[in-house]
Amino acid sequence: MIEPTVTSAGDFVADTVRADNAAGTYSGRVQTRFPPEPNGYLHIGHAKAIVADFGIAEQFGGTCNLRFDDTNPDTEDTEYVDSILDDIAWLGFAPAHVFYASDYFASLYDWAESLVILGLAYVDDQDQETISTQRGGFGKPGVESPYRDRTPAENLDLFRRMKAGEFADGTKVLRAKIDMQSDNMALRDPVMYRIRRGHHHRTHDAWVIYPTYDWAHGQSDALEGVTHSMCSLEFVSHRPLYDWYLAHLELPYEKPQQLEFARLELTHTITSKRKLRQLITEGIVDGWDDPRMPTLQGLRRRGYPAAAIRAFCAHIGVNKTNSRHSVEELESFVRTELNRTAQRRMAVLKPLRLVIDDWPTADGRTLGEARATGDTVAGVTEWFEIANNPECAEDGSRRVPFTGELYIEADDFAEVPPPKFFRLSVGREVRLRGAYLVTATGAVVDAQGAVTEVHATYDPMSRGGNAPDGRKVKSTLHWVSATHALDAEVRLYERLFAAESPGETTGDPLDDLNPGSVAVVQAKAEPALAPGDGGVAPGQVVQFERIGYFAADRAAPLVFHRTVGLKDEWAAVQKRAG
RNA sequence: UGGGGUAUGGGGUAAUUGGCAGCCCAGCGGAUUCUGGUUCCGUUAGUCUAGGUUCGAGUCCUAGUACCCCAACCA
Numbered sequence: 001m002i003e004p005t006v007t008s009a010g011d012f013v014a015d016t017v018r019a020d021n022a023a024g025t026y027s028g029r030v031q032t033r034f035p036p037e038p039n040g041y042l043h044i045g046h047a048k049a050i051v052a053d054f055g056i057a058e059q060f061g062g063t064c065n066l067r068f069d070d071t072n073p074d075t076e077d078t079e080y081v082d083s084i085l086d087d088i089a090w091l092g093f094a095p096a097h098v099f100y101a102s103d104y105f106a107s108l109y110d111w112a113e114s115l116v117i118l119g120l121a122y123v124d125d126q127d128q129e130t131i132s133t134q135r136g137g138f139g140k141p142g143v144e145s146p147y148r149d150r151t152p153a154e155n156l157d158l159f160r161r162m163k164a165g166e167f168a169d170g171t172k173v174l175r176a177k178i179d180m181q182s183d184n185m186a187l188r189d190p191v192m193y194r195i196r197r198g199h200h201h202r203t204h205d206a207w208v209i210y211p212t213y214d215w216a217h218g219q220s221d222a223l224e225g226v227t228h229s230m231c232s233l234e235f236v237s238h239r240p241l242y243d244w245y246l247a248h249l250e251l252p253y254e255k256p257q258q259l260e261f262a263r264l265e266l267t268h269t270i271t272s273k274r275k276l277r278q279l280i281t282e283g284i285v286d287g288w289d290d291p292r293m294p295t296l297q298g299l300r301r302r303g304y305p306a307a308a309i310r311a312f313c314a315h316i317g318v319n320k321t322n323s324r325h326s327v328e329e330l331e332s333f334v335r336t337e338l339n340r341t342a343q344r345r346m347a348v349l350k351p352l353r354l355v356i357d358d359w360p361t362a363d364g365r366t367l368g369e370a371r372a373t374g375d376t377v378a379g380v381t382e383w384f385e386i387a388n389n390p391e392c393a394e395d396g397s398r399r400v401p402f403t404g405e406l407y408i409e410a411d412d413f414a415e416v417p418p419p420k421f422f423r424l425s426v427g428r429e430v431r432l433r434g435a436y437l438v439t440a441t442g443a444v445v446d447a448q449g450a451v452t453e454v455h456a457t458y459d460p461m462s463r464g465g466n467a468p469d470g471r472k473v474k475s476t477l478h479w480v481s482a483t484h485a486l487d488a489e490v491r492l493y494e495r496l497f498a499a500e501s502p503g504e505t506t507g508d509p510l511d512d513l514n515p516g517s518v519a520v521v522q523a524k525a526e527p528a529l530a531p532g533d534g535g536v537a538p539g540q541v542v543q544f545e546r547i548g549y550f551a552a553d554r555a556a557p558l559v560f561h562r563t564v565g566l567k568d569e570w571a572a573v574q575k576r577a578g
Numbered sequence: 579u580g581g582g583g584u585a586u587g588g589g590g591u592a593a594u595u596g597g598c599a600g601c602c603c604a605g606c607g608g609a610u611u612c613u614g615g616u617u618c619c620g621u622u623a624g625u626c627u628a629g630g631u632u633c634g635a636g637u638c639c640u641a642g643u644a645c646c647c648c649a650a651c652c653a
Contacts, residue, residue, distance in 0.1 A: 139580030183581040194651035329603045569614040
């Protein structure tokens with residue numbers, strides 16, 4: 001399906017699997033599952049879990065299934081089921097099976113009856129608040145429910161009537177009879193079933209009682225034959241409960257074991273579903289697929305390759321330490337992948353007109369001579385064959401038109417060059433990528449002192465970019481022929497959150513929003529940036545030479561999203577200079 | 579307040595389970611380069627604290643400290 005995502009050697013899950021294999025615990029079988037609740041879109045944090053779940057199965061020749069943890073009808077929807085399916089496929093994984101916890105509602109119910117008969121579960125008539133109060137607190141004792149000692153027969157009758165819909169929502173629950181004095185709150189008679197007349201996206205109105213996560217999860221694992229059930233660290237204290245349930249049931253396979261690892265957190269990023277949703281409802285971003293969102297949909301639209309996300313997740317591995325990875329590390333995986341795969345194109349984000357005065361016109365004059373007489377005749381057009389990707393010869397080349405009137409990047413010209421400035425200034429020679437060596441002869445400056453046009457001469461002997469005498473220039477600039485330039489809209493994204501840990505100081509991540517997280521500029525693009533043959537496909541990511549990687553919008557032609565910028569040594573030099 | 583989890587350079591993560599603290603990101607220096615990109619070479623910097631065991635401790639023991647999780651009929 002994909003190239004092996006090797007999990008890091010020291011990962012404790014792999015250690016556990018190896019130990020289990022050595023001990024013969026599961027007869028060498030390895031089965032995992034990725035269990036999202038279909039109540040939101042997948043984000044970069046889920047990618048870590050997906051890579052871990054599928055990765056460990058793959059590493060040991062096992063299987064990994066997808067299971068929708070759809071036990072709460074109030075929050076779940078097929079919209080999310082569909083997007084999750086889509087995202088997992090995009091990431092490059094193919095689940096062996098797609099299961100739903102709701103497929104097991106009948107089995108779960110039967111198992112619950114067996115616990116009732118064993119005297120290990122009881123129906124409690126108290127309301128939610130009372131039950132919560134009786135649970136006690138950290139270091140404080142719990143209080144047993146007055147209904148705790150109902151007989152199995154009475155409980156069975158009540159439970160069946162709960163299922164039959166005889167009772168109103170919230171009026172009764174089924175609870176496991178464990179230990180109201182346990183230090184572990186999860187063991188103080190946890191709720192197994194609640195009455196809820198929500199409309200379930202798959203079972204519709206067949207059920208009025210729904211299992212809780214704790215009652216459904218381990219049992220679903222057991223039913224499927226899962227061996228290693230990975231989840232995040234906040235479930236560590238639920239593991240004794242996971243084990244308690246399974247210890248009291250007849251299982252079709254060996255008992256699965258729960259293993260917990262730390263969630264992925266990134267700097268300048270949030271993964272809280274609630275907060276992500278708030279970004280949308282408050283209009284801060286356009287939707288779940290806004291390129292600034294950490295959702296897989298957003299990252300995809302932004303141009304992050306699935307292979308880069310996979311490699312990043314495999315690289316960070318699984319661990320039990322709560323930590324926050326720098327988003328720069330993710331970006332570095334994105335650059336590494338894109339450097340290899342993205343075709344190069346030229347686009348000018350801050351266009352500055354460059355006129356080559358000695359460039360020939362069709363009527364045998366030069367541009368300079370023609371302009372001197374007020375004539376706006378065009379220069380001749382020359383076509384250059386430029387490699388699509390110097391890192392990948394198979395990508396071939398494209399033809400790029402060149403004339404005597406071009407756009408170059410405004411930042412590539414300086415009237416007064418600062419120290420270590422290698423680019424164009426009057427009297428200095430630079431290369432126009434793949435075309436000619438040019439020397440600036442002067443600049444036109446407006447009333448505000450801004451450079452509006454640069455004049456230059458070219459060396460006809462340097463066609464293709466090299467001078468026959470072998471002289472070197474310090475800089476190569478990208479350019480776009482003014483007469484052939486296409487107008488493109490380029491959306492430049494910055495971090496959505498200015499703070500490394502959004503919300504750390506005030507408690508609300510939205511207080512740390514970066515007000516300038518997107519800037520839109522009108523750019524000049526070479527013809528091969530147009531959609532279609534020899535151009536770019538919707539969603540394709542290309543490198544704008546010397547600038548960064550940009551994803552063509554999937555719908556709008558000539559609209560580009562900045563995936564990530566190139567490393568910028570000149571920016572670092574300027575920063576050091578102050 | 580009780581229980582549980584976790585601590586290794588600036589960030590992240592390894593260490594064959596008691597034997598030379600390695601790798602990635604970032605930084606810095608250099609080489610190469612028709613992208614100030616890429617690539618290559620070099621380099622700065624670390625075992626939470628205090629004791630102890632040992633020829634030898636990131637690893638074992640004791641006592642602390644810090645951070646995270648748990649008192650939903652959410653997952």
